[in-house]
Amino acid sequence: MSISKYRRGGVIAGVAVALAGTWAVSHHRASADESDSAKPTLSASMQKVDDVKAQAPNFSAIAAKYGPAVVHIEVVKENPDSADGHSGALGSGFIVSQDGYILTNNHVVEDADEVTVKLTDGRTFPARVIGTNKAGDVAVLKIGGSGFPTVKIGNPENSHVGDWVVAIGSPYGLDNTVTSGIISAKSRQLSEDSPTHMIQTDVPVNPGNSGGPLFNLDGEVIGINSMIYSRTGGFQGLSFAIPIDEAMHMKDQIVQGSNGSQLARGSHPRLGVAVRPLTEDEAQQVGADGGVLVVRAAGPARAAGISAGDVIVAVNGVEVRDVGQLQRMIARADDTVSIVLDRDGQQVTVQAELAQG
Structure with a gap:
């Protein structure tokens, strides 16, 4: 979900929504251990938990390895009702290729006049919206450069209800926040005409998390955090992510369409x-x-x-x-x-x- 920089309170209605027209939140809340003494090897920290009596896994290796590929997104759009004629919004995204392609939610960048991407190393880049799929709530951005850190794409089919999952994003603009939870259900269709069957989790997500990645314990992205169910505008235990295989399919169509080969923008x-x-x-x-x-x-x-x-x-x-x-x-x-x-x-x-x- 995304969050307006100038209107942060009470953004989400009492249904599962993507904060249409403004911002939609989806990220999770679980502190990552950043101390030098608590940096286990990647393989050890990503070992799957098969014993239900085991302690919660340590997510620090996932955060350390793939956190740099998660970006903070700032959007400026026209707003005649504001003092200077503009309003701003915040969201999240993640880099999927070393040449700077980024996935996020459509509702994060919809109607944007200017998009800026910030990396964890402090670098900022102007971003171009390559294309969007509004029905699927997926957008592809591009920043200039090469050699960017990237995430690893997984297969949601291999995930199960009860599996641990991890989210990284920018709730309320707090960059690279790590949260965790479990998969609560799969194949949730939130409306009859929705083209996407969502992954439901109990990962704490809040405005600004929209467009960020949902990881499994192998450090693979299995979804894009997109929506929450809330009566108050804050996290209430129901978060929803777009399965990454569906999102990557939309991304490929969008990129091909931008090269003049196929796809009307937003078609499904x-x-x-x-x-x-x-x-x-x-x-x-x-x-x-x-x-x-x-x-x-x-x-x-x-x-x-x-x-x-x-x-x-x-x-x-x-x-x-x-x-x-x-x-x-x-x-x-x-x-x-x-x-x-x-x-x-x-x-x-x-x-x-x-x-x-």
């Missing part, structure tokens, strides 16, 4: 279905071993012949295990997908032309 493939998991009884009734149940079909899905009651069992030859996986497969798909349905005990294959929106 849509199938047009509302789906939910099958209950055991439903699976037995339709004789399906897996897949997800179509509750409503519209747009491309309806045009392809998909209807409520169908069970989607495969997309482009890959078996569908759950709702989140289906969503990710559609988000990464080309214009047309092949979908295998289970309908009244028989398999039917349809071709669907995805919409962009």
Whole structure:
């Protein structure tokens, strides 16, 4: 989430929001041990905790190794209501390539007139917004130079509910703040039309954390901190991160689009279905071993012949295990997908032309 530099109080509504139009927070709170006497080797501090009775792991090696790749973002935008005609906002981001590409949230830099990136070594750079995906709340920035520190990208599929996670960001402008918690749930869809199934954590996040990385214990980024649920504007135990595989896919589309090859800015493939998991009884009734149940079909899905009651069992030859996986497969798909349905005990294959929106 991001935070306005001139309006810091009561920013978040009592629902999961990305502080649209201003800032959205998402980072965690757990102090990192910075003393010289408490710097264990990276491998030792990143050892995964398999014993539930074990003490909380030491996150200092993750902070030391990857903290320099986490950046503080300052934004200036026009504001006719302010004294000087401008307002400012703060957020977080992280460097994904040595030539200066940075990932953050769209809502951090939306409508920005000027973006400045600050590194932990004190260097500041003007940043260019390469492009954004508004529906997915992802933005790509670029700073000039080379040899920048970078994060390591992980695979959210390998993470599980209950795993420890670590966030680094700039809550309320406090650069490189380290916080920690666990994964509370996966594949949270916060609204029916949301293209992203979020990772839910209990990591303390506050305004200014938006766009910062969520790490696993191997020091790999598995998500972008983006939202919190709050009735007061502060952290209340519910934080949400965009899975990094989805974000990196959006990033690749944005960069390719900036080079003139594809992608309308902010577009996102849509199938047009509302789906939910099958209950055991439903699976037995339709004789399906897996897949997800179509509750409503519209747009491309309806045009392809998909209807409520169908069970989607495969997309482009890959078996569908759950709702989140289906969503990710559609988000990464080309214009047309092949979908295998289970309908009244028989398999039917349809071709669907995805919409962009």
